[in-house]
Amino acid sequence: MSNYIRLTNNLENLKLNKIQEIIPSYLDENHDKSLIDCLLDLTDAEIAFRDERARKINIMVSSFPYHKTIADFDFSYQPTIDKAKILDLISLRFIDKKSNIIFVGSPGVGKTHLATSIGIEAASQRISTYFINFAVLMEKFKEASKENRVEKVIKHYLKYTLLIIDEIGYLPVDKDASYAFFQLIAARYEKRPTILTTNQSLPKWGQVFGDPVIANAIIDRLVHHCDIIKITGNSYRIKDRNIFDTED
Numbered sequence: 621m622s623n624y625i626r627l628t629n630n631l632e633n634l635k636l637n638k639i640q641e642i643i644p645s646y647l648d649e650n651h652d653k654s655l656i657d658c659l660l661d662l663t664d665a666e667i668a669f670r671d672e673r674a675r676k677i678n679i680m681v682s683s684f685p686y687h688k689t690i691a692d693f694d695f696s697y698q699p700t701i702d703k704a705k706i707l708d709l710i711s712l713r714f715i716d717k718k719s720n721i722i723f724v725g726s727p728g729v730g731k732t733h734l735a736t737s738i739g740i741e742a743a744s745q746r747i748s749t750y751f752i753n754f755a756v757l758m759e760k761f762k763e764a765s766k767e768n769r770v771e772k773v774i775k776h777y778l779k780y781t782l783l784i785i786d787e788i789g790y791l792p793v794d795k796d797a798s799y800a801f802f803q804l805i806a807a808r809y810e811k812r813p814t815i816l817t818t819n820q821s822l823p824k825w826g827q828v829f830g831d832p833v834i835a836n837a838i839i840d841r842l843v844h845h846c847d848i849i850k851i852t853g854n855s856y857r858i859k860d861r862n863i864f865d866t867e868d
């Protein structure tokens with residue numbers, strides 16, 4: 621067996637897949653480099669490949685509803701949004717500060733898009749991130765409370781460094797689920813940042829949670845360290861359509 625075949629077998633055994641892939645062209649193109657430079661080039665390529673793969677996996681397991689970043693966001697369409705503020709949030713400084721973000725606004729103004737953009741940035745930097753719809757989370761709490769395992773569910777969502785809870789306010793929730801949600805927010809308070817989106821202004825959360833006392837306790841903990849981004853504008857979903865047109 622030639623040494624070249626033995627080398628490619630070794631690369632396969634060691635799972636150095638990127639080096640194995642590029643070695644034929646690398647050997648063709650680099651005749652005058654020192655051994656150290658060659659090894660450095662090849663190991664750099666393997667590390668870059670692994671980093672990129674880990675980044676993609678981290679984004680995938682974060683369960684975002686779509687892959688949209690801040691580059692896809694048209695700030696000119698939504699002039700009430702302070703772009704500099706959003707760019708500061710994208711820098712992820714808020715994660716170090718263990719501070720929260722709440723996006724408030726009517727349907728289609730870009731709440732989920734912005735929350736997702738920040739989440740994708742965090743996941744790209746290998747920060748453990750998870751995106752969940754509020755109604756799905758409430759369903760999980762409801763099921764768990766029937767089986768006496770609410771604490772386990774809270775523990776599960778506590779483990780993510782960044783948790784994104786989308787669409788608070790579209791459906792009212794029952795008391796058990798509301799209380800479980802309060803426990804989750806209380807457990808994350810000052811330890812782990814949370815991003816929330818809602819179509820309801822905070823004073824209306826009493827109706828969402830079916831109990832103004834629980835709603836106040838939730839809001840109190842959330843807003844202590846928090847950026848509240850209020851978006852007032854038209855829905856992007858209907859930007860090119862005149863829905864008030866009465867003609868068919």
Ligand SMILES: Nc1ncnc2c1ncn2[C@@H]1O[C@H](COP(=O)(O)OP(=O)(O)OP(=O)(O)O)[C@@H](O)[C@H]1O
Pocket residue numbers: 688692693694695697698725726727728729730731732733734787817819856857
């Ligand atoms: N300013 C914008 N620039 C580019 N795309 C936008 C903008 N605002 C919203 N979109 C797009 O419009 C769609 C709706 O936006 P998004 O999902 O963020 O709405 P939302 O505020 O979360 O609404 P809802 O409360 O109904 O969930 C998405 O496809 C999003 O990418």
Ligand SMILES: [Mg+2]
Pocket residue numbers: 731732733786787817
């Ligand atoms: Mg949304």
